[in-house]
Amino acid sequence: MKKVLLILKNKYFYRLTRGDEKVNRRIILISAAVIAVGLVVFFGLNQMGLAGLSAPEGAGGTVKIGIMLPLTGDAALYGESIGTSLELAKEEINAEGGILGREVELVLEDSACNANEGVKAINSLVNLKGLKLIIAAECSGPSLTAAPVAEDAKALYLVAVASNPDIKYAGDYVFRIAPSDAQQGKDIAQIVYDGGFRNTAVLFMDNAYGEGIAGVFMEEIGRLGGKVAIKQRFNQDDSDFRTQLLKTKETGPDSLFVVGYPQAYQLIIKQMYELGLNAQIFAGDTFKEASIVEALGDKVEGAIFSAYAESNSEEFRRFKEAYRKKYGKEYGPYGDYGYDSLYVLKAGIEYAKSFDPEVLKEKLYGVEYRGVTGLTKFDSYGEVDKPFGIMTVKDGMFVPYEAG
Amino acid sequence: MIEAYILHLLIFICIYAILSMSLNLITGYAGMLNLGHAAFFGIGAYASVLIVMAGFPFWLGFIAAGAIAAFFGLLLSVPALRLRGDFLAIATLAFGEIIRSILVNWTEFTRGPLGIPGIPKPEIFGIAFDSLWMYFILAFIIAAVAYFVLRHLLNSNFGIALKAIRENESVAASLGKNVNLLKMQAFVVGAFFAGLAGSLFAHYITFIDPGTFVLGETILMLLMVALGGMGSLEGSILGAIILILLPEPLRFIGLPSAVVGPLRQIIYAAILIVLVIKKPRGLLGTQWFGGIVSDSN
Amino acid sequence: MVLEQLAVNGIIAGSEYALLAIGLTLIYGILRLIHFAHGEVAMVGAYSAFVVSVVFGLPLIAGFFVAIAAGALLGIAVNRIAFRPVRKQHILIGLITAIAVSILLQNAIALFFGNDIKTYNLGAVEKGIEVFGFIITKTQIVIVFTAVALMLLTWAFIKKTKIGQQVRAVADNRELAESIGIDSEKVIACTFAFGSALAAAGGVLIAAETNLAPMMGLMPNIKAFAAIIVGGIGSIPGAIFGSYFIGLAENIGIWFLPSGYKDAIAFFILVIFLLFMPTGIFGKKKEGIEQ
Numbered sequence: 003m004k005k006v007l008l009i010l011k012n013k014y015f016y017r018l019t020r021g022d023e024k025v026n027r028r029i030i031l032i033s034a035a036v037i038a039v040g041l042v043v044f045f046g047l048n049q050m051g052l053a054g055l056s057a058p059e060g061a062g063g064t065v066k067i068g069i070m071l072p073l074t075g076d077a078a079l080y081g082e083s084i085g086t087s088l089e090l091a092k093e094e095i096n097a098e099g100g101i102l103g104r105e106v107e108l109v110l111e112d113s114a115c116n117a118n119e120g121v122k123a124i125n126s127l128v129n130l131k132g133l134k135l136i137i138a139a140e141c142s143g144p145s146l147t148a149a150p151v152a153e154d155a156k157a158l159y160l161v162a163v164a165s166n167p168d169i170k171y172a173g174d175y176v177f178r179i180a181p182s183d184a185q186q187g188k189d190i191a192q193i194v195y196d197g198g199f200r201n202t203a204v205l206f207m208d209n210a211y212g213e214g215i216a217g218v219f220m221e222e223i224g225r226l227g228g229k230v231a232i233k234q235r236f237n238q239d240d241s242d243f244r245t246q247l248l249k250t251k252e253t254g255p256d257s258l259f260v261v262g263y264p265q266a267y268q269l270i271i272k273q274m275y276e277l278g279l280n281a282q283i284f285a286g287d288t289f290k291e292a293s294i295v296e297a298l299g300d301k302v303e304g305a306i307f308s309a310y311a312e313s314n315s316e317e318f319r320r321f322k323e324a325y326r327k328k329y330g331k332e333y334g335p336y337g338d339y340g341y342d343s344l345y346v347l348k349a350g351i352e353y354a355k356s357f358d359p360e361v362l363k364e365k366l367y368g369v370e371y372r373g374v375t376g377l378t379k380f381d382s383y384g385e386v387d388k389p390f391g392i393m394t395v396k397d398g399m400f401v402p403y404e405a406g
Numbered sequence: 407m408i409e410a411y412i413l414h415l416l417i418f419i420c421i422y423a424i425l426s427m428s429l430n431l432i433t434g435y436a437g438m439l440n441l442g443h444a445a446f447f448g449i450g451a452y453a454s455v456l457i458v459m460a461g462f463p464f465w466l467g468f469i470a471a472g473a474i475a476a477f478f479g480l481l482l483s484v485p486a487l488r489l490r491g492d493f494l495a496i497a498t499l500a501f502g503e504i505i506r507s508i509l510v511n512w513t514e515f516t517r518g519p520l521g522i523p524g525i526p527k528p529e530i531f532g533i534a535f536d537s538l539w540m541y542f543i544l545a546f547i548i549a550a551v552a553y554f555v556l557r558h559l560l561n562s563n564f565g566i567a568l569k570a571i572r573e574n575e576s577v578a579a580s581l582g583k584n585v586n587l588l589k590m591q592a593f594v595v596g597a598f599f600a601g602l603a604g605s606l607f608a609h610y611i612t613f614i615d616p617g618t619f620v621l622g623e624t625i626l627m628l629l630m631v632a633l634g635g636m637g638s639l640e641g642s643i644l645g646a647i648i649l650i651l652l653p654e655p656l657r658f659i660g661l662p663s664a665v666v667g668p669l670r671q672i673i674y675a676a677i678l679i680v681l682v683i684k685k686p687r688g689l690l691g692t693q694w695f696g697g698i699v700s701d702s703n
Numbered sequence: 704m705v706l707e708q709l710a711v712n713g714i715i716a717g718s719e720y721a722l723l724a725i726g727l728t729l730i731y732g733i734l735r736l737i738h739f740a741h742g743e744v745a746m747v748g749a750y751s752a753f754v755v756s757v758v759f760g761l762p763l764i765a766g767f768f769v770a771i772a773a774g775a776l777l778g779i780a781v782n783r784i785a786f787r788p789v790r791k792q793h794i795l796i797g798l799i800t801a802i803a804v805s806i807l808l809q810n811a812i813a814l815f816f817g818n819d820i821k822t823y824n825l826g827a828v829e830k831g832i833e834v835f836g837f838i839i840t841k842t843q844i845v846i847v848f849t850a851v852a853l854m855l856l857t858w859a860f861i862k863k864t865k866i867g868q869q870v871r872a873v874a875d876n877r878e879l880a881e882s883i884g885i886d887s888e889k890v891i892a893c894t895f896a897f898g899s900a901l902a903a904a905g906g907v908l909i910a911a912e913t914n915l916a917p918m919m920g921l922m923p924n925i926k927a928f929a930a931i932i933v934g935g936i937g938s939i940p941g942a943i944f945g946s947y948f949i950g951l952a953e954n955i956g957i958w959f960l961p962s963g964y965k966d967a968i969a970f971f972i973l974v975i976f977l978l979f980m981p982t983g984i985f986g987k988k989k990e991g992i993e994q
Binding site: 154171208 | 524538615
Binding site: 507632683 | 731735736737784785788789792793794795796798799800802803804806807809810811813814925928929932936961963964966967970971973974977978981
């Protein structure tokens with residue numbers, strides 16, 4: 003028996019140790035090869051000036067703008083609508099002679115709605131491709147992690163839409179054309195209170211967006227003198243809300259404030275009706291998505307939600323029409339902000355008469371641009387104060403809400 | 407500019423090399439399929455950030471990150487002693503999801519889904535690691551130390567015994583090895599290094615939220631381990647290098663906006679399938695892993 | 704009233720999980736492999752029914768059968784591309800190819816259909832029917848009954864057909880099965896086809912109740928993992944039992960706990976079972992588990 007064990011021992015241990023030595027030689031060879039190939043590829047690309055590796059300022063003809071959005075992952079829906087709206091703005095601008103005579107080119111990077119991917123995306127844009135003008139859209143995580151990288155590279159970082167209040171303090175090169183969530187939560191709380199609702203159930207998604215708005219909302223409702231009947235979180239991939247709604251029903255609220263993505267709104271309202279829960283629905287700005295009304299029909303009549311855009315302006319109607327003409331469908335969530343962000347950048351560049359971020363970061367404070375989303379005028383933090391529109395669903399259309 | 411880009415990738419490679427090496431210890435050497443490694447990573451990140459932001463020095467947060475993660479490693483090793491193969495994989499997956507759930511729901515402590523912004527860059531005994539070069543040096547030193555410590559451990563009796571367990575547990579036991587203790591140690595050491603990587607990551611990226619430490623992240627680490635070769639530390643480093651660099655050339659494919667994201671992922675997945683089918687033992691793997699397969703039949 | 708409603712909520716969720724869990728447990732039984740892309744097969748099934756019913760305007764029932772066929776074909780393809788070439792490798796390799804297939808399918812669907820929400824246009828939302836103190840909708844009744852019907856079909860497939868017997872034989876002992884002349888590759892392909900067809904059917908039912916999105920298969924599949932552990936891995940009655948157990952536990956659990964912990968409940972149960980009852984309720988084999 004002992005002998006058998008010894009043989010086994012030799013068999014295993016000898017093979018294992020010898021294997022490791024062989025590995026060491028191979029690793030050196032392989033890593034050297036990888037590094038060599040890597041360097042050749044990098045500098046080869048650099049030489050050829052492929053895909054914007056060379057400085058974008060030099061060549062005259064075009065101006066390249068880096069766009070960071072979620073093209074995959076949980077928020078890909080927003081990336082898609084913002085991206086297509088930006089594309090529309092680009093075409094319009096180029097058709098009218100570009101910015102200061104230079105044609106606009108968009109370079110897209112996927113931030114996947116993930117803090118980690120955001121850093122990789124911004125690095126590729128500012129450090130590898132050498133872009134100096136960045137528009138970032140959606141998801142607070144990547145917007146927050148990417149901002150310091152842009153700041154270090156001295157690139158202008160214009161946030162089209164991302165909700166986290168902390169973006170305010172992200173840096174000198176950081177501007178945001180959408181108001182932060184703090185405002186939205188307050189505005190909708192006021193509407194709830196003014197509407198005479200005193201017992202509101204709150205149901206929100208467990209990410210920065212849901213948590214942010216719901217937090218401010220509950221605080222404000224308490225301050226005003228209303229009551230939160232019950233607060234509940236849900237997972238953003240969840241599709242079964244029946245028990246949460248049953249719990250809500252048991253507390254007998256007169257109104258329900260929901261913050262989620264369109265998918266969740268649709269299912270929550272559907273399951274609410276199925277379970278026979280009747281309460282006035284209030285929702286966040288993500289509610290403005292045509293498919294919700296398409297799927298639910300008259301069940302969403304009268305739902306009240308906050309909306310980013312000033313939706314009855316001339317600019318807004320023109321954008322909506324142009325989008326429908328180009329893509330054959332209604333624009334998606336935050337498309338209006340994506341569209342505006344490029345125009346704000348254009349206005350800033352034309353005002354400063356320069357593409358240089360150093361100049362732009364000073365001059366942007368002087369810009370006043372009236373666009374699809376209302377008036378963009380930056381305060382000393384590079385933030386805007388746009389009042390949230392309050393909207394409602396009437397005859398299957400999104401219309402401005404009028405109290406009373 | 408391009409220097410910053412390369413440095414950034416190198417920092418990521420260092421962090422992920424630590425993660426994949428530590429996962430390799432658990433999965434590649436000891437043969438325990440761990441789908442909860444991102445939880446150790448996240449625990450380390452949160453521990454370090456909360457300690458540093460409470461006013462303690464970075465080195466304390468850094469060590470605590472490792473220690474607290476190691477403690478959770480000890481907890482998770484309890485099921486590891488009783489389960490094998492896929493069962494352990496599912497248990498560790500559940501562990502990862504439970505930790506994520508706690509990070510999301512315990513808002514008083516973690517700020518929940520809002521995440522923690524404005525994490526300071528580390529400072530050790532008066533040296534500030536605030537530039538990319540400095541941070542790279544820090545990450546490189548830690549990764550190098552991790553490599554040498556792990557290599558030393560794995561070339562010692564400990565590592566040889568672990569491999570023996572993976573190959574054939576009953577033989578190892580009959581050779582007088584305390585199988586349970588060894589497995590426990592593997593989990594604790596692996597979790598410790600993942601915790602350190604978490605600290606390094608959090609202070610580099612300056613913002614953490616629970617959404618960063620999810621199953622997808624563990625899967626990325628596993629891919630690094632499998633690609634490089636299980637039971638090969640150098641392989642894990644190579645795996646980290648390849649998988650951090652692989653998506654980069656794909657950024658140059660110029661396509662319409664609605665297509666570019668998904669298409670990149672498709673290409674990425676296709677490359678993985680081909681690589682794994684053509685080189686199932688990983689690029690630097692030397693062993694035939696009969697242990698787990700034959701046990702399940 | 705509340706308790707009944709909670710039970711019904713749990714049963715609806717459980718029926719959805721069960722359709723994935725059966726296929727998962729069949730494939731596990733025969734290959735000892737976690738099929739990570741099983742949820743994506745369900746998702747593709749749901750989208751193929753969408754193409755038939757919404758794009759071509761045929762009734763959803765036609766879409767349902769097309770989805771079953773598409774699911775079966777996809778199952779065979781997935782087996783061929785991702786699993787068969789690595790069958791003799793470490794289980795981790797099979798896991799990686801499965802994960803890669805799941806990424807591939809999610810993004811292929813996102814590429815063709817976009818990421819926006821799609822529904823089957825089943826008509827207006829209406830209040831459920833009230834019976835015995837709980838509320839249930841027609842769609843939900845259809846889901847529960849279809850799930851039960853498919854379970855019976857699976858039972859018949861496994862117990863009554865020749866190929867079903869071969870599946871059992873290969874699952875029990877592959878070498879022995881091969882030695883008596885069973886073509887195990889063919890049996891494996893059939894298992895994949897059958898399990899995936901069930902998953903696709905499940906996908907259509909889930910989409911009818913909720914809606915379609917490229918990521919829709921992920922969570923139900925992970926819940927189905929939990930279900931097969933609870934029920935006893937490799938056992939079909941176990942998978943069904945486990946699905947209802949998880950569905951009920953989740954819904955009853957968040958009645959008492961903060962609802963943010965909903966997913967954690969399933970995983971907590973999973974860990975408890977793995978630790979204290981690793982063979983599950985119906986499991987008899989002890990493979991892979993140290994006692």
